[in-house]
Amino acid sequence: MTQMTLSKAIGAGLRRALQDDDHVLLMGEDIGELGGVFRVTDGLKHEFGPERVIDTPLAESGIVGTAIGLAFRGYRAVCEIQFDGFIYPAFDQIVAQVAKLHARTRGAVTVPLTLRVPYGGAIGSVEHHSESPEAYFAHTAGLRVVTPSTPQDAYSMIRMAIASNDPVIYFEPKRRYWSKGEVDLEAVPLPLDKARIVREGTDVTLIAYGPLVATALDAAEAATDEGISIEVIDLRSLSPIDFDTIEDSVNKTGRVVIVHEAAQFGGLGGEIAAVVTDRCFYSLEAPPQRVTGLNVPYPPAKLEDHFVPDLDRMLDAVDRVMGRENSLTGWSAR
């Protein structure tokens, strides 16, 4: 076991993948000499050489498109998209090519790409550096979408993503890059497509992923002061979503709150609420609630605290499903 930050854990996973399979390549802008703008690939170019850790031209579609060609040749490229908001020039190659080639060719071509995408806000940055575009990709058949929330998962999941024969979009919770945790480099990981119950509880199921798992855990801890027991689920995988774990939890608690930074409309929270309603209808004590980013462009940094769900907004939704006073009912005592 070693203490390391989430970003170092990803780097350790990449190093291990490069060691284990000489057809693994890293591609991206500034990932070589600089080690990436977040230093995730720090030192890997010197260790594995410029043929395997490739500083590419500044062209996202080019990165993903050439990675596809490398896949035709048997290579397993791990592409870094420098920031969430920079992925859109590659959107066509991702959804029209990467996602569809295996089905299009009736299984003849596999595209085992991994796309690493730092995502999410609350880092005080400028426009295009704080977005949560996961729903676009989870909506697209043929892609897998995952996101770790801890250094241990960051390490295990990047290795599983690279080993997968499917294309995997690996969203990195950039505000948690510097969070430290124990990492067992030889741990047997939970499968890539399974959710994890990170805190057990009996009253409310709080579903989070990526950067908001830590916030959800804080909210669960705070709720104990009021005698509310919250079960927190870290989804880990956004396509597929482990609905069996969710179903079991909600059947137990009868209440569910789903949180994500992405805007609410068309977001994954709606899909989860629909499936929970379908599968747990007779166990539900209250309508499923969502705490999400607002349906607006990501705001300037001075306003981002209003956009990114925080502990208080999560607990407000918990009050709603618990039938307690909340922002929608107002204060009955006043």
Added chain:
Amino acid sequence: MRTGLSEKTQSTVSAVDVSSRTDEPVQLLTPEGVRTESVEYDSWVEDLSDDDLLGLYQDMVVVRRFDNEATALQRQGQLGLWPPSLGQEAAQIGSARALRKEDFVFTSYREHGVAYVRGVRLEDMTRVWRGTANSGWDPFTVNMATPAVIIGAQTLHATGYAMGVQRDGADSVAVAYFGDGATSQGDVNEAMIFAASFKAPVIFFCQNNQWAISEPVGVQTVRPIADRAPGFGIPSIRVDGNDVLAVMAAMRVALERARTGGGATFIEAVTYRMGPHTTSDDPSRYEDLTEREEWAAKDPIQRLERYLDQLGLLTDEARASVKAAEDDAAKRFRAACIALEDPEPMTIFDNVYAEPHSGLERQKREYAAYLSYVEGGTR
């Protein structure tokens, strides 16, 4: 696949200075079928035997016949849509016949001649257009990816493939086929950037057929398309795309550069789309008939036919042999195309993922239950 045409040893050919190019396309056969002299390019095709020349002729005749048959099948309702390659046979056959089997080709959807040369079965080329599949063949059996419908997307795939070839230390070459319209796409420009920066063994083979559906090439560029590549650091060759010998010579020059570490070459094959964009198109709304007549006089098959005639190669026996080959191909193709069966409904779920995906598995079970419910008529 026939062999013997693809190789041209360096010792017997003249050096081509690809850094100096004129706007006038390289031409070895005039429209009248007269062999013109080219100090630079003659030696790149001088190895072609009489049989090779007749072979190129037969290839073009068979592909044109197939293309016409496919158009006819669309008119008869057997295909939903068809993009004719009429007029582009020399550009496709001349370039594809220069390749080795282990080279890898990434094309758009009009490259029927290229697919034919690579060994794709004719009926497989029509699976997409009959609506029975989203692609027609296994790319690795013929070293040709199935066509990209998104314009220009495949140029990046070719470039990435070439980067893989470099890493393998092989001397294969990747070829991207695309049209004049595609050159406006960002992907094509990004592909040239990657290819130049990494000196990848890839050939950008642009068939400038003068049209992107209804838009003339002047909408895409105000200069010859071949002018673009040098700005990326990639030399280019402008070649008469209706001259199968000139196309093959240019392609061999580019292949030799790629195989020997010279990096990418851009070839603009100047040709003309003699048919509609697809069978759904109506060129009478936009086409200049005078221009079309001018290009009809430069027909690639007629040109080679005239040349072969002058050489005395088109004997009655040779003509009969080619005719038998095209008739046979057409007959086999029609039967095989019409025999393509509709896929089973549940195959819709196949190969979406390479590994099991729980969300899709559940939907698959539910849809299977629905189908058996409605088909079984039971409650």
